[in-house]
Amino acid sequence: xxxxxARPVGAEGEEExxxxxQQMFDSIAPRYDLLNxxxxxxxxxxxxxxxxxxxxxxxxxxxxxxxxxxCGTGDMTMxxxxxxxxxxxxxLAADFARNMLSRGVKKFGESxxxxxxxxxxxxEADALHLPLRSESLDLIVSAFGFRNLANYEAGLREFHRxxxxxxxxxxxxxxxxxxxxxxAYAVYFRRVLPAxxxxxxxxxxxxxxxxxxxxxxxxxxxxxxxxxxxGYEQCEWQPYTFGIAGLYMGVRQNQ
Ligand SMILES: C[S@@+](CC[C@H](N)C(=O)[O-])C[C@H]1O[C@@H](n2cnc3c(N)ncnc32)[C@H](O)[C@@H]1O
Numbered sequence: 733x734x735x736x737x738a739r740p741v742g743a744e745g746e747e748e749x750x751x752x753x754q755q756m757f758d759s760i761a762p763r764y765d766l767l768n769x770x771x772x773x774x775x776x777x778x779x780x781x782x783x784x785x786x787x788x789x790x791x792x793x794x795x796x797x798x799x800x801x802x803c804g805t806g807d808m809t810m811x812x813x814x815x816x817x818x819x820x821x822x823x824l825a826a827d828f829a830r831n832m833l834s835r836g837v838k839k840f841g842e843s844x845x846x847x848x849x850x851x852x853x854x855x856e857a858d859a860l861h862l863p864l865r866s867e868s869l870d871l872i873v874s875a876f877g878f879r880n881l882a883n884y885e886a887g888l889r890e891f892h893r894x895x896x897x898x899x900x901x902x903x904x905x906x907x908x909x910x911x912x913x914x915x916a917y918a919v920y921f922r923r924v925l926p927a928x929x930x931x932x933x934x935x936x937x938x939x940x941x942x943x944x945x946x947x948x949x950x951x952x953x954x955x956x957x958x959x960x961x962x963g964y965e966q967c968e969w970q971p972y973t974f975g976i977a978g979l980y981m982g983v984r985q986n987q
Contacts, residue, residue, distance in 0.1 A: 761831035802877020806836030
């Protein structure tokens with residue numbers, strides 16, 4: 733596989749790439765939710781809900797230890813919380829961009845929720861170095877965050893370390909559909925979307941980075957192969973909305 737991780741323009745090496753990604757999300761945090769919903773015409777809500785539904789059995793277990801990694805402003809976390817029973821063990825919601833996380837906690841934090849409602853605990857942490865015990869989690873979910881990691885293989889290995897044997901991984905990511913739909917979408921994604929992003933956000937880099945990072949991300953068969961090579965079984969990719977996005981799933985092997 734050619735691509736090993738995200739490389740924002742100008743960043744050399746993994747450290748620089750990670751810092752560039754962190755700074756970018758910190759800077760767009762105030763406008764992130766608005767932009768997301770405008771650019772996806774609210775379809776992102778359906779994707780978060782659908783991904784959460786896929787893990788409904790484990791989410792319904794009150795004792796399950798669940799992590800939303802790269803949680804950002806917390807909309808995936810909220811979709812997960814909807815499926816947790818009252819009194820469930822708190823879900824963990826981690827991100828390394830403090831400005832994104834601080835917006836998320838206003839939605840999913842204990843003080844933002846009614847008494848007894850499931851809530852999430854924020855964790856400011858790098859996905860490649862999680863401050864969590866090995867074999868401690870039943871489920872890790874990531875929505876539109878994994879693509880931004882500076883090293884995809886290292887990310888999958890770190891998730892493998894903290895998942896219990898038999899624990900599940902779900903990665904929701906964009907992809908580039910083929911055929912006519914893919915061609916039409918490419919025009920929107922590569923030209924229209926960065927222009928709208930610039931207009932709302934007033935910044936050049938962030939929404940030009942999005943299509944570039946999606947274009948550089950491994951295609952579904954490559955990503956599935958990488959998951960298999962890093963210790964996951966029952967790996968599959970389920971396309972959402974003509975393959976504009978999709979959910980990668982895998983189960984941590986016993987060794
Ligand atoms: C596109 S946002 C997605 C946020 C949210 N999951 C959603 O679906 O709206 C990507 C998030 O991943 C976070 N992120 C990227 N690389 C990370 C890393 N190495 N460790 C922790 N968070 C990371 C960014 O800070 C950002 O908040």
